[in-house]
Amino acid sequence: MITLHGFAASNYYNLVKHVLLHKELPFKENLLYAGSEELLVMSPAGKVPVITTAEGLELSESSVICDFIEETYPAIPLYPENAGERAVVRQMMKIAELYFELPSRRLIPYAFSGTAVPDAIKAEVRQVLTRGITALSRLCQFLPWVAGEQLTMADIYLYYVNTIVSAFGSSQLEWDVLAEVPGMKEWNNAMSQSAIAQEVEADRQANIPEFIQKVTAQIKAENAR
Template identity: 75%
Template sequence: MITLHGFPASNYYNIVKHALLYKALPFQENLIYAGSDALLSINPVGKVPAITTDEGMTLSESSVICDFIEETYPAIPLYPKSATERAIVRQIMKIAELYFELPSRRLIPYVFSGTHAPDAVKEEVRQVLTRGIPALNRLCQFSLWIAGKELTMADIYVHYVNVVVKACASTQLDWDILAEIPGMKEWNDTMSQSDIAQKIEADRLANMPEFMTHVKAQIQAAQSK
């Protein structure tokens, strides 16, 4: 059985969790926070998520884990058969990560602290997001799903990328970013209505108080050094 290491407040953790649930694979969860000694013993980089397989192999990085899950358990596919279509799915995922999620992530400390990011930081984030919007406009189909008629890993990936975009970039920049991509908001609402997404969201909300306590303890420890 696969063990999924991480915590439900993490959007990258939830990408992998959603893929496992969609494929109806048995797995167990190991609640563990980024940077902890316990996680460092599993993943030397100290990042969430990571998985451990029955054979004792440990993998990290959500896109790597998703590829492994797909190749190892192909019965319920999350990638198209065509190499060209698979490449488009991966391209959507990578652009969403680099030009949507990562710049938005820069604003997380200000969201957590209830403060406003400096104007210079906001402008840098806005510039990167502005590069991602036209790329996603060109690549995303939303007919019905993000890459075409079948749900793919890109749907799962971008849905959880958008959690950070909405919570951080949209609030800090006062900008309805998803509305800049026609069809994105409606598609995102459809994704959020699935039983899997609702279970994951319930788990995320249940974990948030403990996660925020963990974050505050880390901040206090850093300030005391």
């Protein structure tokens, strides 16, 4: 059985969890936070999520984990059969990560510390997000899924990227980023209504108080140095 290590407040942890649930794979969860010694033993960069396979193999990085799960458990596929179509799905995932999730993540420390985001950083984040908006507007079909008629890994990936964009990018910039991509808000809402997404969200909400407590303590400790 697969063991999923990490914490439910993490969007990438939830992405992998959603994939496991979608594929109806048995797994267990092990609560670990970034920086813990146990996590560092399993994850070279000390990041979550990490999975331990039934054979004892430990893997980190969500995209690597998702590809491993897809290749090892091909039933209920999350990629198209055609190689070109698979590449397009991965292209969407990479663009969402680089131009939506990562720039929005730069704003997290300011949100948790309650400090104002410097104008220079706001401008940089807006510039990168604008590239993401342009690219995803060209690529996403929402017919009804991101890549067309079939739900793919891109749907799950982008949905959990958007949790960071909405929570930090949009809120800190006072900008409804998702509304800039035609069809995205409607698709995002449809994704949120699935039984799996609601199960994952319930677990996320339950973990948030403890996660915020740990992050706040870490920020105070860093500021005290």
